[in-house]
Amino acid sequence: MAIRKATFAETQRILQHSLHVWKEASVGYVQPSLEKAFQLAASFLQGGGYYLLYVEGPVIQGWIAIGEMRDFYIDEAAGFIQELYVLPPYRSRGVAEKLCKEAFRRLKAKGYRKVQLNVFAGNRAKQLYKKLGFYEVCTTMERNLENEKD
Template sequence: MNISEPNEGLMETILSLSPQAIFDGTLGEARPTIEKIRQLIQSLLDKGCFYLAATEEDQLLGWVLLGIGKDQFTDEKNGFIYELFVLKEFRGNGYAKVLMDAAISHFQKEGYAEVRLSAKAENFAVKLYENLGFQTRTISMSLKL
């Protein structure tokens, strides 16, 4: 398996699959259009975010979207994982962990003291994040009206 920044062709594939990634990550609450995805992703890329893609023999397995966050109270910068996605047919093979390890390693090499991410509480990936040492810092709550 290879982990690297995607070429133009892989980037198009990632963008085309991103609506499904958002749908899965929000447990079916959001299904953005490809136009909305491109707008959101372009904004992140313009701010220095980038993808790491997992491939095997030119087959896309999954990706992680990395960037920089800033603590809202201290303004301290931290690594931020915006998205983690493994294609359905490749889930259960440890690729998500490999992608997360690559992301964490990147942030360590860049000298960040902390990595953050957000996830739906019921998302199955939360168990992976906890196994990697992530801890709950905040809880976001909502009330449907």
């Protein structure tokens, strides 16, 4: 087992999963398009973000995308997890937790005092994030007006 930064070619392979990853992560709240998934990834990567891979031999089992964001409310830079994904055959083996802990180590070494992420309600990864010490800071709430009577 090794956790290491993805090469350019490996990043391109990961991006081929973007539509599926986004669809799974948004748990039905978003109907993602390939174009939008690539736009999000391109923006993140152009901003200095990168992927860490969890590999065993030549097999990529999962990845985490990390970078920086600016906390709008306190005007402070923070480490940011853009994406965490473990391929289905390798789930429930601790891969996601190991990836997160390595991301924390690297972000702390870069001088960040905190790490943030966004997660959709209903995403089962939220349980892992809580276990790893994440807590809710802001909640986006929504009300559907489609069937609203005037």
